[in-house]
Amino acid sequence: MPTTAHKPRQSTFSAIKGGYIPPEHLQISPKLKLHRKHDRNLDPVTFEVIRHSLWNVNEEHGATxxxxSGSPVAMYALDLNPSILTEDGEFVFFGPYMQYMSGVTDTQVKWILENRADNPGIRNGDMFLANDPWVGAAHQQDVMLICPVFHGDELFCWVTNCLHQYDIGGITPSSFCLAAENAYEEG
Incomplete structure (x- = not known):
């Protein structure tokens, strides 16, 4: 029986070799103003009140x-996680659900800061939808909604959620595509 030579798969993501790894110092467009003010004299009681309030907001976010969602994945498997991050993508809180989901959210936020602050820009009311495993999702079915929060004209923080989706349009039902030869065939 004749054999055919197997040609190696080419990376669909040749522009991002090995994925995105945020640098120690992000390269953010000067067009985007970041909120950097803080109170060095914050007393411990006020700090704890604020900390627990943010913790509660994040837990309510997940419960909502x-x-x-109407998704059994969210209702019963709890395959989701909300997060609150600082203006430059560092964690403040992430929810008590699937921890690994939030563990990659900061990478996606930092990628947005470096690659979208100038074009198209990051503005109040924007929402970014992402599922790129080369940038910040654990796999393509984990879809993140990433929202910048502004105080005046300065970026104050980010609120995100990540939720596993049943099917994102891959070549097989449920988007678990073992025969996929590139990321586009996965969904």
């Missing part, structure tokens, strides 16, 4: 996703 569970109730409103």
């Amino acid at each position: 996703i569970q109730r409103l």
Whole structure:
């Protein structure tokens, strides 16, 4: 029986070799103003009140996703996680659900800061939808909604959520595509 030579798969993502790894100091467009003010004299009681309030906001965020999504993945498997991050993509809180999901959210936020601050820009009311495993998702079915929060004209923080989707349009139902030869065939 004749054999055919197997040609090696070419990377669909040749422009991003090995994925995105954020540098120690992000290269953010000067067009985007970051909120950098802080109170060095914050007393411990006020700090704890603020910390627990943010913790509660983040937990309510996750509970709201569970109730409103209509997804059994969110309701029963808890395959989701909300996060609050600083203006430059460092974690403040992430939810008590699937921890690995939040563990990659900061990478996606930092990529947006470096690659979208200038074009198309990051503005109040924007929302970014992302599922790129070469940048910040664990796999393509984990879809992130990433929202910048502004105070005046300065970027104050980021609120994100990541939720596993049943099917994102791959070549097989449920988007678990073992025969996929590139990322586009996965969905």
